[in-house]
Amino acid sequence: MNTAPPPSPQIRGPSDHEVRSQIVDAATEYFGLYGYEKTTVSDLAKAIGFSKAYIYKFFDSKQAIGEVICANRLSTIMAAVDAAVGTTNSAPEQLRRMFKTVVEAGSELFFNDRKLWDIATTSASEMWPSARAYDEHLRTLVAQIVRHGRDAGDFERKTPLDETANAIYLVMRPYVNPLLLQHNLDGALEATPQLASLILRSLAP
């Protein structure tokens, strides 16, 4: 007694995955034009021609959409940072490039995607999972570079590794966290190489 396979909704229309990306793409554009904080899911639904109920089938809330946009953007930044660090094997140079790339990516977002900036500040002040993951990724990267520099004999080994890595991250944080960076952009491009040099002096064996 063969039964026909249950109808697959994927075949009849776009997959859930596709609809989700469609909503995220449209929302990125919409928030990019009108800002995240000031718009509602209703505004968004109207603008992209979906019903509000249909959007809620895929996302619990406006924040859930914002969170995906934020995670996408932060993934791009993390990939750029990892790539910049990967271009050299020298730990001191890796720290310099990491710092530089993070600041450049933040400034780029602030100056060229200003309307998306409020997603960044909201995610940072509410500690969204994507913001926390970004923070964690950068902290781990700092620790890896410090460990690598110690192994290569470039950095001192007396201070506990955790303490060193954490303090370095604290120096970088005002240029990483968007809530702080927005008050730090004036002069950030001159400040960060000086801070990187101070960090490297603190790491001298």
Add this chain to the structure above:
Amino acid sequence: MNTAPPPSPQIRGPSDHEVRSQIVDAATEYFGLYGYEKTTVSDLAKAIGFSKAYIYKFFDSKQAIGEVICANRLSTIMAAVDAAVGTTNSAPEQLRRMFKTVVEAGSELFFNDRKLWDIATTSASEMWPSARAYDEHLRTLVAQIVRHGRDAGDFERKTPLDETANAIYLVMRPYVNPLLLQHNLDGALEATPQLASLILRSLAP
């Protein structure tokens, strides 16, 4: 032909100086209760029982009053910082105490005089003369401590003094500038000793 001395207005009523302090005291209390940004000179005049015109005889604008309040508060903080630094002759310890006192004073203002906090953030974002003078005072103090530590053989002398002092100030700034400090208060008391230790490692001869 003796003429009588011109009548002295000081004798007839309160001196300009007294009226100015009276207005500043009343405004400090008033802004402390209702905030600086949201109140006007009219509100203030009504509350302290002077006419608006009378207040304008002594101050050009609300900002001019705010500026005196801000300068008074920053003078108190600078005196506290100078006193903390003066309690030791060891340059490394002076840097630690400077950092600690600045952060404590900022936190105190934020948590205990929250309504005056918006004068602090406004003065920092608009770079009022008092905010600039405070910044300058702290920068000069850092340079003095670094010079003293170099003379005493506690600190390295290879890096140009200006570069060293400036980079140290950049590390401190997120905990000094109220625009940054308000996003940094969580964990500031743990972060600042770690940053001070990193600074001291960077200064090792």
